[in-house]
Amino acid sequence: MKKPSHLLGLGFMLPALIVVVLFFLLPVFMTAGIAFTNMSTDTGITGGAYELTPNTIHNLRTQGVDNNLLAQLETDVYRIDEPGLAALATDMGDKLAKELGDTHGGVTFQSRRELERAIKKLKNKPRSTRKLKKAAAFFKRSILNQRFETESEFVSATRNLGLDLAPEHQEVLSKASYTGWTWTTENFSLMTKLPSTLRIAGNTVIYVFFTLTFNVSFGLFLAITTFYLPGKAAATFRTIWFLPRILPPVIYVLMWKWLTWDTGFISTFFGQFGVPAKNWMLDTNFHAWVVIILINGFVGASMGMILFSSAIRAIPAPMLYASEVDGATRWQQVRYIILPQLRWPILFITSYQTLSLLTSFEYIFLATDGGPGKATEVWALSAFHQALANYGGNLQYGYGAALALVLVIIGIIASVGYLRVFNFKELVARPRIEQ
Amino acid sequence: MKSRNFSSLPIIILLALVSLPLVTMYVFLFVDTISDAPAGSLIPTSFTLEHWRFLWEEPKVGETSIWPVTLNTFIFAATTSSIVMTVSLMAGYALSRLNMPFRRFMLAGLITLHAFPTITLIIAIFLILQLLGLYNTLLGVIIVKTALELPFGIWIMKGFYDTVPWEIEMAGVQDGASRFTVWWKLVLPQVQPGLVALGVFSFLSAWSEFILPQVLSPSGSGQVLSTYLNSLILDDTRPDFNMFKSVGLFYAMPVIFIYLTFQKKLMNIYGGGSKG
Amino acid sequence: MRILLDSFTKTFGDVTVIKDMNLDIKSGEMLALLGPSGCGKSTTLFAICGIHGMDGGRLLFGDKDVTSLPSQKRNVGVVFQNYALYPHMNVWENIAFPLKIQKRSKAVIEKEVQAMAELVQIEELLDRKPVQLSGGQQQRVALARALVRKPDILLLDEPLANLDAKLRLEMRSEIRRIQQQTGITAVLVTHDQVEAMSMCDRIAIMNGGKIVQLSAPEEMYRNPSSDFVAGFLGNPPIAFLEGVIKDSHCHLHGGETRVALNGHAQKVSDGQKIKLGIRPEFFRPEFDLKVKGKISFIEAHGRENLYDVVLDNGDILRSIQNHDAQYQLGQEVTWGICQDNILAFDGEGERL
Incomplete structure (x- = not known):
């Protein structure tokens, strides 16, 4: 049966499908493909020449x-060919060129001396040695x-x-x-060999683990505390903690730089007590990590705050009143009534943010750019540095793509895992108008 | 929750303490743009508009005026947001309501894409733009930002469509309207609040975007405020935080204004599991 | 317009919901599709209006085969359970929408909407938005919208389910009045037997995807074809006694009580299982066929009282009597069954 909604549906999907193919499917395959090449700024991306x-x-x-x-x-040879003869003709006259062409056309001399000797034997040979050398130079050939x-x-x-x-x-x-670039598996053997791989993997684990822990626990803290506040106070604190998320990252990180740099707030503040100014963000690896985790954590905690808040608000109020009548302390109320209701949101935030932290590098890039040294260089940032922001200027697309491919594969596995968690059956419930 | 059994004062004090760093940053973000403090002190001593001079002064040689950059940013955000709205409006409806071949497959794809960390594809996207000749153009950044924002937009719109009662569409069909008319005249008005929220969300998202313009349009005419401010911060050997903050505040003002206006609507979306 | 469903079959995925159903609805008639939820009555309605396709069979409006015609071309008006008014349009716009789709002239639309508003008596509400209307008013608007383009058929899907008790009573007669005034062929889908009996010319009672009986309400009440129909119609509901035939009597299970069968005796043989249906109004002190029992429950209805009487085998009979009868809870009583009005069913539930 031909159904008109088929056409309408496909028509409505078309723009989205084009975009998905061009900017999701194609890039996934390209990332996989480029990971197996030695593509870089040197090789170019379209193909190469022989040199x-x-x-x-x-x-x-x-x-x-x-x-x-x-x-x-490596050594030069001298070959009597048309371009050389033409150049000679314009410079030293047709006669010499013609004679040389007639006698030695197509001949290759292994050294300049041999050619000079040959020219000297000609009738129309140049007068001076200087001119002789110059004539010979026209036939210098090298690849x-x-x-x-x-x-x-x-x-x-x-x-x-x-x-x-x-x-x-x-x-x-x-x-x-x-x-040009060529196919190779070198990127992956390099990845397993380089000690820096282990380093960035370790950094990534530190980054994800601590930021996630901070996000979830602090998000919970904010959601629960603001839940107990009267409306206005709660709204104020929620706005304070929501702003980091909505502010453009460049400004947000700028505020942190102002807070931590040697001319910034902390230095100036402690300067009043005689503590020498220093860069609190980049002073030591430990400093850098603390700041990175706080920068990301303040942003991530707001997501937890919102989701947890709405989950808490969904708890029927009589349940909470009942617990109070039963004599529960506030802590007991949180522990036995609120927290058990938050199991799913916590699981959701944890799995969701694990994936997004694993692949994000924006805030680190803006704050420490992986420094000091390579102390805060995480996997995603490393891929970015290799392929798109290399200090040497020679962008290693191939190696960067190989690093990114690892994340892409993790991303695909994780997001397919999402499919299973979601109630997919309900989601694909058949349309109720059967036209 | 209001309850007279518990006092909220200890909580307010605790929250105020942990909020102190953020509040300090906000306060000084504003104060520093209109005042000067002597070196080594935090307390401003004089009022000045000096730090805002980038708004009216002719830029020095080699510097860019902020106005064309602001215009770029606006074009970037507005275009991205309108395309995201249009495409999501159509695709979301198709996925939510229409019988079509491969519907299950497309829905599965949508969920997968929604969760997929798109930023990992940036290397390949960078190369695609180079091949298309759109590298270092604003148009390229707009297209890419739109594309990356779409799975989320479609997902959100599908969610809004799902809440529209089927009976409204059935009634429309019975009243003799085609499916297209039903969508246009009867269903669209029902999802309008969702559409506004999505539009505002994607506008803010593009307005704040940094990595894409940084990578895909690093120099020249495609510059936007985020990259402009970042290069300002990186260029200067002696950081002039007052000036950075003024530019920053100028850049952030629309965001704060939009947030305060659409707060309630936006919360629906931010709570809906956006990128975080 | 006459509606004819000819061996209609409907499947959802692998499940066949309705198989080879036949239904003939006369022109100008109001027919109820009555049944418990999941019996296929709404599926039938959706097939008639074209929201659902048919997987087998034919659908005729008059002499015209509309089986594969889309909803838009069938000229059927539908009132949905939740009314499905367009929330962003006011009442006038809601009613005018079907005419606007037909691109009728402004003057015609104005006139028709006005006429409809008068018919359903909502002239003063035309500027309001649906949210500003009460349930009954929304119902009237939905009716007006369904009728404004002069459909051949009117379908009502549980139109009263969302109304409170008092409004339901009012709208019952209103819908019937409007249907009779317009003379339109109407199909009412409902699970409420009172609605079906009070509003319709005929009732098609459905169970498990089949029409089990199709009769006028009175006939169906008095002469149900199966225990399912008997049990579905009537409030308070009919009581059933199960037993075995012996010597032209029905011996109830697990007790001494015997019930004589006069009219049905020739149809049954000894040892056959049987089920007797006795309506509350036919179990009262004044009837002949005496049965002993104990009052286990009294429900005061105001004008009448409803008594549950437990027999010695634990079966329950219901009796409805005038409220002035003074009986106590737990009292032993010997009341009679009106023998002419016993409904007897065989072991399968078929009427004897």
């Missing part, structure tokens, strides 16, 4: 490629530091050098001189 640099030759030498061959690649757009161009260029390369040597050479 033999002294650096490449040095690398090849350390790889044990035949020294003789490399020496040949060093020259870009070739395709591999075949590169190969024919090496052929033109008069080198007779074995195919396997040619292959090694092409591969080494390719400037």
Whole structure:
């Protein structure tokens, strides 16, 4: 049966579907793909060219490629070809160029001296040595530091050098001189080898664990305490604690910088008592961690506060009155009536924030940027640094993507886990109008 | 809860104490923008509007005036919010109410996306924008921000649609209206409060956004207030906190104003498990 | 307009809710679909109006097959249980909406809405929003909206369920008045037997996705086809006694009491299980077929009293009597059953 709502439904979904494909599905696959490349600013992202640099030759030498061959690649050769002849003609006249072309066209000389000797034998040879050298210079040919757009161009260029390369040597050479990105699993072997991996993993655990603990416990504290306050006082405190969440992160962190930096509030305040000024945010690793956890915690606690508050408000008031009539102290009321009702919200916040803390780095980036040293560099921030904000300037997209891929996979597993927790059946209840 | 059995004074004192750092920051965020204090002291001694001079002074060579940046930020936030509203309004309805192929699959996808930490995709998105030629443009940042905000928006709108009684739609269909007319004339007015809340939410979210403009449009014409303020803080060798705070307060004022106006509506959304 | 459901079948997923149902509703008639929740009465209503598709069978309005016609083209007016007024429109706009969809001229809309408002007597409420109306007023608006475009058929889905007792009484007669005044064919879905009996020309009583009986209210009350129908109709409800046939008498289980069967005797054989239904008004002191018991419960209804009488085997009979009879709780009584009005059912619950 053709149902008109099918068309309407798909039409309504279309914009959303396009966006999802372009900015969620595609990026997930791209992250996975790039993680297996050596893509970086150097290699570019669209593909590369072939270029033999002294650096490449040095690398090849350390790889044990035949020294003789490399020496040949490094030295210049002189080849009598059309571009060279044309240049010679405009500079020193057609006659010389024509004669040289006729006698030696297409010949390759292995050194300048050989070419000079050949030119000297010509009828129209240049008068002075200086001119001779200049004439020879027009035919200097080298593939060093020259870009070739395709591999075949590169190969024919090496052929033109008069080198007779074995195919396997040619292959090694092409591969080494390719400037674009290539597929590799190196990122992952590097990740397992580097000691910094363990470091950032450890930092991430510290960050997530302490921030989460702070968020949940402090969120609970705020929700319960404001619950017992008269309306106005409760609203005031809730606003105070909600603002960190709604304020733009840059401003929020700016306030913390003002609070903690050496010209800031704490230094100035303690300066009155003779304590020397210092940067309370970056002084030691411990300082940095405390500040990071507080910055994130103050923001995260407000989410807990809101969710827990509405859960507490959902508790029927007669239940609380009854407990008071039964003689419960305030602590007992919290412990035996309120907290048991908050089990689900606590579980929700814990699982939700674990995932989002694991992958967030905005506040750390703004506050300490991973410092001092790499003390507060967490996994997500490290991926960001590698791929998008590298001090060296050479952005390592491949390695950064490999780091991010770890988080993407955790994210996918966790969010599919969400599907199970949600009452999915109810969610997909069939539409009640069957048109 | 009001109860005469317990006194609230001890709680107020306790809360006031733990709130002290935040309150201090708020108070000085405001006070420092309109006053000067001698070095080594916290107590302001004189009133001044000096720190706000960036609003009216011609920018020095190499500096950017704040006005075009503010305009950028507004365009960024307003565009993002309108696209998010439009697309969520349609997709949310389709998922909530319409029979269509793959509906289950799309709903499952929506929940997964809603929970998925999108920031992990930023590297790939950065490269996609480069390939599309939208890197370092405001348009690119708008598109990406909109995209990342959508699963949440659709989720929220679906929730609002779910609360509209089916009978209203049935009655509309019986009265002879097409499904589209039913949606447009009968259902939309019912979800209007939700739509406003979503619009305000995504406006604020884009207005405050930092990482996306920082990564995807780091220089030039696409600058927004968050990156502007951040580069101001990073550039200066000797931090002029009074000036930073003035720019910051200028940047934060719309946020605070909008928050105070739409407080109740927003709470529905912030409580609904947003990014945190 | 006549409505004909011809072997209508409806499934939800793997569950068949209604199978091969036939129903013929006469033009101008008001028919009740009566039954407990989950019996399929609302499903039937949704199929008639087109909200649900049909998985089998045909639906005819008059001679026209509308089986695959969408709701919008069926010209059916529906009043929903919660009225489903459009909250953002005032009463006038609500009633005018179906006409606006038809793109009728302003003057026509104005005239029709006014006429409808007069019919349902809400002329002074036209500027109000639905939230400012009482339940009964909302009900009237919903009726007006359903009727304004002159539908062929009016469907009412539990229209009185959300009203308080007094309003329900008032709206019962109002709906009937409007239906008769307009002469429209109407289907009322309800689980309340009083509504069905007081408002409708005929009742289709449904159970488990089937129509178990289709008759006029009076006929159905007096002549139920099964114990289910007998039990469903009547307030206070009918009492059932179970027993076994022996010597043309019904011997009640676990006791000495015997009930003579005159009219039904030829239809039964010895040893057969049987169920006797006795309505409260047919169990009183003045009737002949005496039964002994003890009053276990008295419920004062004002004009009448309702007594529960426990027989020696523990079965209960109900009796409704004038309030001036003075009986005490726990009193031993010997009252009679009106033999002509015993309803006898076989072991399966079918009427004998």
